Amino acid sequence: MARIPAVPTGTEPGPEFRGSLGEDRVPHTPRAITWKRRRRAVTQFWSIYRKNGMGMAGLYILVIFGAIALLAPVISSSRGLDPTLANGPILAGPSLKYPLGTDDLGRSVLTMTIWGSRISLMVGLMATVLTMIIGASVGIVAGYRGRWVDALLMRITDWFLVIPWLALAIVLASILGQSLFIIVVVIAVTSWPSTARVVRAQVLSVKQRPFVERARALGASDWHLVTRHVLPNVFPVIFANTILVVAIAILSETTLSFLGLGDPLHVSWGTILEFAYDAGATSLGAWWWLVAPGVCIVLVVLAFTMCGYAFDEILNPRIRER
Amino acid sequence: MKTRTYLLQKIGQVVLTMFFILLFNFLLFRVLPGNPAVLLARAAGARLTKADQLQLIRDLGLDKPLIGQFFTYIGDTLRGNLGKSTIVYPGQSVTSIFSEFLRPTLILVGISTILSTIFGVLMGIHAGWRRGSRFDLSSMGFSLVLYAMPEWWLGILLLIFFAVTLGLFPTGGLVSVTQNYTGFGHFVDLLNHLFLPCLTLTLAFLGEYYLLMRSSLLDVLGEEYITLARAKGLREKLVLWRHAVRNALLPTVTLVALNFGYVLAGAITVETVYSYPGLGKLTFDALSAKDFPLLQGMFLFFSLAVIIANLIADLLYAYLDPRVREA
Amino acid sequence: MSLLSVRDLFVNYRTQGGPVPAVRGVDIEIGKGEVLGLAGESGCGKSTIAGALLRLLPTGTEVTGSILLNGEDVLGMKPGRLRAVRWTETSIVFQGAMHALNPVQRVGEQIEEAILIHQQAGDREARLRVGSLLEHVGLPQRRIRDYPHELSGGQRQRVMIAMALACNPSLIIADEPTTALDVMVQAQVLKLLKELQREFGLAMLFITHDLSVLIEVCDRLAVMYAGRIVEEGPAQSVFYESAHPYTRALSAAFPAIGEGRFRRAPSGLPGDPPYPQDLPDGCTFHPRCPVAFEACPHIDPRLFDVTPGWRAACLLVDSAKSELEGARTPGSGP
Numbered sequence: 001m002a003r004i005p006a007v008p009t010g011t012e013p014g015p016e017f018r019g020s021l022g023e024d025r026v027p028h029t030p031r032a033i034t035w036k037r038r039r040r041a042v043t044q045f046w047s048i049y050r051k052n053g054m055g056m057a058g059l060y061i062l063v064i065f066g067a068i069a070l071l072a073p074v075i076s077s078s079r080g081l082d083p084t085l086a087n088g089p090i091l092a093g094p095s096l097k098y099p100l101g102t103d104d105l106g107r108s109v110l111t112m113t114i115w116g117s118r119i120s121l122m123v124g125l126m127a128t129v130l131t132m133i134i135g136a137s138v139g140i141v142a143g144y145r146g147r148w149v150d151a152l153l154m155r156i157t158d159w160f161l162v163i164p165w166l167a168l169a170i171v172l173a174s175i176l177g178q179s180l181f182i183i184v185v186v187i188a189v190t191s192w193p194s195t196a197r198v199v200r201a202q203v204l205s206v207k208q209r210p211f212v213e214r215a216r217a218l219g220a221s222d223w224h225l226v227t228r229h230v231l232p233n234v235f236p237v238i239f240a241n242t243i244l245v246v247a248i249a250i251l252s253e254t255t256l257s258f259l260g261l262g263d264p265l266h267v268s269w270g271t272i273l274e275f276a277y278d279a280g281a282t283s284l285g286a287w288w289w290l291v292a293p294g295v296c297i298v299l300v301v302l303a304f305t306m307c308g309y310a311f312d313e314i315l316n317p318r319i320r321e322r
Numbered sequence: 323m324k325t326r327t328y329l330l331q332k333i334g335q336v337v338l339t340m341f342f343i344l345l346f347n348f349l350l351f352r353v354l355p356g357n358p359a360v361l362l363a364r365a366a367g368a369r370l371t372k373a374d375q376l377q378l379i380r381d382l383g384l385d386k387p388l389i390g391q392f393f394t395y396i397g398d399t400l401r402g403n404l405g406k407s408t409i410v411y412p413g414q415s416v417t418s419i420f421s422e423f424l425r426p427t428l429i430l431v432g433i434s435t436i437l438s439t440i441f442g443v444l445m446g447i448h449a450g451w452r453r454g455s456r457f458d459l460s461s462m463g464f465s466l467v468l469y470a471m472p473e474w475w476l477g478i479l480l481l482i483f484f485a486v487t488l489g490l491f492p493t494g495g496l497v498s499v500t501q502n503y504t505g506f507g508h509f510v511d512l513l514n515h516l517f518l519p520c521l522t523l524t525l526a527f528l529g530e531y532y533l534l535m536r537s538s539l540l541d542v543l544g545e546e547y548i549t550l551a552r553a554k555g556l557r558e559k560l561v562l563w564r565h566a567v568r569n570a571l572l573p574t575v576t577l578v579a580l581n582f583g584y585v586l587a588g589a590i591t592v593e594t595v596y597s598y599p600g601l602g603k604l605t606f607d608a609l610s611a612k613d614f615p616l617l618q619g620m621f622l623f624f625s626l627a628v629i630i631a632n633l634i635a636d637l638l639y640a641y642l643d644p645r646v647r648e649a
Numbered sequence: 650m651s652l653l654s655v656r657d658l659f660v661n662y663r664t665q666g667g668p669v670p671a672v673r674g675v676d677i678e679i680g681k682g683e684v685l686g687l688a689g690e691s692g693c694g695k696s697t698i699a700g701a702l703l704r705l706l707p708t709g710t711e712v713t714g715s716i717l718l719n720g721e722d723v724l725g726m727k728p729g730r731l732r733a734v735r736w737t738e739t740s741i742v743f744q745g746a747m748h749a750l751n752p753v754q755r756v757g758e759q760i761e762e763a764i765l766i767h768q769q770a771g772d773r774e775a776r777l778r779v780g781s782l783l784e785h786v787g788l789p790q791r792r793i794r795d796y797p798h799e800l801s802g803g804q805r806q807r808v809m810i811a812m813a814l815a816c817n818p819s820l821i822i823a824d825e826p827t828t829a830l831d832v833m834v835q836a837q838v839l840k841l842l843k844e845l846q847r848e849f850g851l852a853m854l855f856i857t858h859d860l861s862v863l864i865e866v867c868d869r870l871a872v873m874y875a876g877r878i879v880e881e882g883p884a885q886s887v888f889y890e891s892a893h894p895y896t897r898a899l900s901a902a903f904p905a906i907g908e909g910r911f912r913r914a915p916s917g918l919p920g921d922p923p924y925p926q927d928l929p930d931g932c933t934f935h936p937r938c939p940v941a942f943e944a945c946p947h948i949d950p951r952l953f954d955v956t957p958g959w960r961a962a963c964l965l966v967d968s969a970k971s972e973l974e975g976a977r978t979p980g981s982g983p
Contacts (some may be wrong), residue, residue, distance in 0.1 A: 080618070119617040159342055160581075162632060166587030170609050170618055171350060254472050255591060260610060273475065277595070282481050283493065290482065294475045301470035546749040549705055554812075556733035565751055572753075612909045643753055644796045 048314050055310025061303035069117040080111030081267055091286045103287035104279045112272050113292050119268035122248035123184055130188035130244050131195055139199025157193045165190035173261040180263045187252045195241055202237040206230055236315050245310035247301045254297055269293040328647055332636055336629055343625045347618055348395050400418035410607050416619040426496055427600030431589050434523035442528045446535025451562060465529030473526035473589035480518050491518050506542055519596045534577050539570040541549050572643050579635030581629045583635035650954045652820050652852045653679040658714035660697050669925045671697040673876035684853040686863035689873035690922050695856045699824045737767050740813040744825030745879060750797040757793030757806045763815040772929050780812040803834035820852045839865050864888050870895045874934040875923055882959030892961035894938050
């Protein structure tokens with residue numbers, strides 16, 4: 001590893017100089033050094049991650065589904081979703097023309113599944129972003145401020161944790177209505193508490209480390225401590241948690257859609273299954289209509305979970321020994 | 323006595339939590355945009371004149387100040403009056419509807435929780451003890467896949483395969499509609515109808531208990547007191563059960579409680595899939611019909627159930643882990 | 650006949666990167682009632698030896714050599730015999746008694762378990778034994794019903810000692826029993842161990858990284874480095890007149906107050922102990938040795954006699970000896 005030479009204090013740019021081992025253009029401002037270190041950490045992390053079978057498998061699956069979702073307009077036509085334009089055979093099993101069969105209106109299940117991936121993934125991701133924003137903020141503020149702020153926020157968090165998520169979701173959705181936006185909000189409202197707990201625990205452990213106390217003794221402001229010291233150390237945990245939250249968010253969306261709380265204007269894997277079940281696909285034996293979207297859900301959730309586990313293993317060396 | 327203070331603390335927390343749930347429930351439906359009378363009426367499918375609306379508002383006590391309404395609400399709830407269903411069973415009191423549908427759900431959730439915990443824990447112990455074995459790896463994969471499935475989808479698959487295709491089990495309901503069984507026949511009929519929903523719910527959560535038990539056991543096996551137990555000359559089985567499992571079981575107890583909310587959510591969806599006449603199916607019907615009193619009651623009831631489950635788990639944990647009782 | 654006789658002990662751990670040699674050819678001899686100290690830095694293999702003696706190392710660890718306990722070969726014992734021998738003939742006092750005690754079981758029960766497992770007494774008698782054991786280590790009897798977290802560090806260590814005595818073993822292996830304790834408590838526990846050793850005529854293998862502690866209790870001292878014993882002999886000789894440069898450095902690092910020679914001696918060694926997978930050629934200590942010379946990187950010294958009963962693995966010892974012998978052979982001088 002190249003040795004970084006001592007740097008002058010202050011951030012005024014000066015001439016770059018050769019390193020003690022003769023390297024060119026050694027970074028010499030604290031900021032540049034920090035970014036170089038972060039970049040190195042990322043490349044190091046990637047080289048470890050690459051060797052993790054479970055993590056790579058998950059990643060491949062996600063890339064494939066991501067590609068399908070993004071390329072949906074290219075690989076299939078959205079007119080296939082229009083019930084008025086459907087002209088395929090009703091409830092036909094898989095065939096060459098309709099690889100995943102047709103639904104009760106004659107639409108191709110394959111087309112619907114491809115387009116459904118967009119909504120399912122998008123809702124999952126958006127709900128996750130909202131969850132992480134709320135959960136991480138609450139967790140950081142509670143963990144950092146401590147005392148009564150912490151106690152109050154944790155009481156609220158615990159309260160939300162106690163309520164069964166589906167009960168809350170049902171109640172909220174039945175009042176607020178049904179749209180993609182509301183689904184995203186409802187999922188976020190039911191998911192943020194566990195993220196808040198995880199983030200808070202990590203903040204508490206970081207807060208105790210000597211370098212934080214040292215920085216504060218040097219006169220660092222709260223803002224500086226949080227953004228420059230706490231956040232970078234909490235970030236890996238947040239990231240690992242995010243991956244697992246996406247999995248749960250996708251599952252939640254499908255369940256809410258299945259129960260009829262989804263957005264009726266958009267096709268997602270959950271709504272496909274809702275239509276299928278309501279149309280009696282189970283007793284009619286139209287298994288293709290029910291199996292395809294479900295398998296996609298399982299694969300995507302599995303992929304996110306495997307990536308999340310891989311992340312966990314890498315961050316937590318003790319787990320690796322298992 | 324430390325245990326008594328602990329108990330009182332816990333119960334105090336429960337009361338406080340329930341209070342906020344009642345508050346939330348109350349505000350949720352009172353703070354709706356729009357005239358509550360119109361909303362209720364619209365939901366009931368009727369159209370009211372202005373005078374009728376005012377009369378309804380006065381009847382429901384909606385014209386009184388909010389605080390007054392709230393206390394009336396609490397009083398009513400404590401007396402078991404949760405209002406009347408508007409659409410699903412119009413006119414019938416919510417509490418009486420609940421009591422009709424409580425037992426099937428209790429049986430379903432109770433049995434599946436017991437089964438998934440027992441099997442999950444046992445499998446987890448076996449996998450952790452024999453780490454790296456074929457059993458370990460295959461059960462890991464199996465559990466991960468189960469975890470990734472929506473439980474109701476698993477239910478649908480099982481339904482298609484066992485009930486529709488193979489015809490081994492009925493496709494839904496609580497009892498057979500064609501035959502009228504009595505006595506032992508009735509009991510078997512019940513079991514027949516219970517089997518698939520119960521299997522679904524058990525499999526749905528088995529994976530999580532398995533994974534947690536396995537990792538918890540692996541953590542414990544690295545501790546020094548396990549080496550000490552061996553050094554004392556204990557047989558491996560004793561080391562495992564008396565020392566390792568006894569400590570590794572603790573996080574699982576917490577998980578069962580934390581999971582209970584998800585188990586209830588599973589009950590809602592699985593009962594719907596199997597048309598199993600319990601509180602879950604009732605919730606689905608209430609939701610589809612926008613029967614607000616019923617939904618409010620459901621929200622209250624499920625929250626209370628989770629709180630009680632958590633309380634039991636806390637007490638059980640305190641019994642199992644003496645360190646917790648200190649503080 | 651000696652109580653414990655270890656010959657050519659080799660221990661290789663199995664890891665993802667291949668086998669890691671933790672112990673590379675160690676001989677140990679402990680007689681009845683004798684106290685042998687085993688010292689060295691972390692990672693030198695001393696705790697591994699403690700685990701190997703009762704076959705407590707993780708499965709898959711390769712252990713070769715001969716370990717004779719009261720004449721019986723430990724490595725060849727059937728599982729039933731091994732379990733019977735454990736704790737009754739040899740017991741272990743672990744370090745860091747925080748995690749060595751089962752946190753959800755009362756300490757009295759844990760001690761009782763040892764007695765009951767080996768069927769040395771019925772229930773009631775066992776409980777009485779536990780009470781008297783606790784008193785022996787200086788704890789009040791009512792502590793029987795306490796949980797580990799209700800005791801202080803020193804008290805937990807005493808419980809460990811009481812537990813080790815439960816089945817009247819003839820040999821006790823003390824693996825860093827004072828390392829996690831405050832200095833004052835350390836002194837108390839050491840005093841306790843000395844008294845118990847004298848009272849019961851126990852043989853002890855006392856493992857620690859703190860050499861000055863060993864002077865208090867041990868008859869003989871062995872010093873380990875990178876999986877091998879580099880010096881062993883009478884405790885006083887090894888500590889005060891160290892023949893091996895490593896021992897000299899180690900004893901300087903733990904000065905005894907009042908000893909003149911520590912007043913001005915520089916303490917501490919440069920560098921770190923070598924990784925077991927990456928041992929230096931020749932004498933494994935030579936990179937850190939203050940008196941290494943040209944031969945050291947090329948020859949791996951075995952244990953040479955300094956005097957009968959005192960050996961050190963250093964070429965300097967060998968050359969000093971040859972000088973001495975050279976002076977004695979007739980024809981080479983007056």
